[in-house]
Amino acid sequence: METWDAITSRRNVRQFDARTISDADLDRILEAGRRAPSARNRQPWDFVLVTDRAQLGELSKVWRGAGHVADAAAAVALVTADSDDERSRSVAQYDLGQCTMQMLIAAADLGIASGHASVDDQDQARRVLGLPQDRIAVYILDFGYPADRRLKPIVNPDRRPFDEVVHRGRF
Amino acid sequence: METWDAITSRRNVRQFDARTISDADLDRILEAGRRAPSARNRQPWDFVLVTDRAQLGELSKVWRGAGHVADAAAAVALVTADSDDERSRSVAQYDLGQCTMQMLIAAADLGIASGHASVDDQDQARRVLGLPQDRIAVYILDFGYPADRRLKPIVNPDRRPFDEVVHRGRF
Numbered sequence: 009m010e011t012w013d014a015i016t017s018r019r020n021v022r023q024f025d026a027r028t029i030s031d032a033d034l035d036r037i038l039e040a041g042r043r044a045p046s047a048r049n050r051q052p053w054d055f056v057l058v059t060d061r062a063q064l065g066e067l068s069k070v071w072r073g074a075g076h077v078a079d080a081a082a083a084v085a086l087v088t089a090d091s092d093d094e095r096s097r098s099v100a101q102y103d104l105g106q107c108t109m110q111m112l113i114a115a116a117d118l119g120i121a122s123g124h125a126s127v128d129d130q131d132q133a134r135r136v137l138g139l140p141q142d143r144i145a146v147y148i149l150d151f152g153y154p155a156d157r158r159l160k161p162i163v164n165p166d167r168r169p170f171d172e173v174v175h176r177g178r179f
Numbered sequence: 180m181e182t183w184d185a186i187t188s189r190r191n192v193r194q195f196d197a198r199t200i201s202d203a204d205l206d207r208i209l210e211a212g213r214r215a216p217s218a219r220n221r222q223p224w225d226f227v228l229v230t231d232r233a234q235l236g237e238l239s240k241v242w243r244g245a246g247h248v249a250d251a252a253a254a255v256a257l258v259t260a261d262s263d264d265e266r267s268r269s270v271a272q273y274d275l276g277q278c279t280m281q282m283l284i285a286a287a288d289l290g291i292a293s294g295h296a297s298v299d300d301q302d303q304a305r306r307v308l309g310l311p312q313d314r315i316a317v318y319i320l321d322f323g324y325p326a327d328r329r330l331k332p333i334v335n336p337d338r339r340p341f342d343e344v345v346h347r348g349r350f
Binding site for chain 2: 013014015018020035036101112114117122139146165167178
């Protein structure tokens with residue numbers, strides 16, 4: 009798919025149909041994440057791929073807003089080192105955001121929709137994903153084919169107007 | 180360009196040639212940023228586009244590692260609300276990362292290279308960009324045509340191995 013079509017087709021989806029995602033497509037999404045840029049190329053991330061239905065159900069309990077993960081075809085937990093240093097945490101968040109977007113665009117390119125979930129209950133995440141004590145799951149991305157309509161370019165996205173967001177030269 | 184080619188062609192560039200970027204291409208990059216997803220669709224960002232050579236020079240002084248901004252064809256300052264709340268700051272960082280990646284992929288799709296710079300001297304950023312006191316510039320993205328070789332898909336990126344980063348089912 010053309011890049012611009014992938015960028016403009018991506019939307020947050022919370023209801024997926026019953027189709028699974030091929031291993032090749034999952035690997036491509038993960039590869040996109042692996043290639044993301046990060047400060048000093050530190051790559052402060054590990055990805056845990058979950059496709060087992062029962063495990064997806066358990067994973068959906070990490071946050072009250074994560075119910076949609078239970079019905080996804082696959083989820084990727086973004087895992088990073090737990091840190092006491094706010095500056096490190098902040099940079100890692102930015103880099104995880106970059107990594108996320110790379111995966112979501114790669115998915116949209118394949119007609120695969122996606123959603124995000126926060127992680128509130130780290131103990132649950134640690135149990136379900138087998139994380140070491142020094143790691144935390146920061147976000148869960150979930151993927152699948154949309155239950156309603158297939159992805160296609162959105163002409164008028166629900167966003168602040170261009171001329172409000174964009175300033176030329178000075179704020 | 181095909182999405183996968185844009186994703187795999189993007190690389191951090193710090194030396195740009197003298198070509199400017201067309202207004203249409205700059206607007207497309209900014210539009211990609213505007214469309215990025217964010218927690219509760221809060222869109223915690225404003226973009227300040229800088230293309231004036233003298234202003235780019237002043238902007239490059241916001242951090243010791245930002246020298247490359249001086250020679251870019253254009254820069255986009257990512258501006259957000261200053262906040263006392265760490266949770267809000269953290270979520271905004273993640274969302275700014277998503278927004279960044281949308282812009283960098285949209286740029287790569289047009290053959291335009293990009294780089295990132297942190298902002299250390301907020302007073303300088305405020306002066307150069309005319310920011311209100313309640314806003315900070317979090318990152319500067321800079322864009323241009325690479326001085327060395329044009330963007331093309333990278334086969335073996337300098338990243339941790341796929342099988343080290345990707346865990347299946349459990350960490």
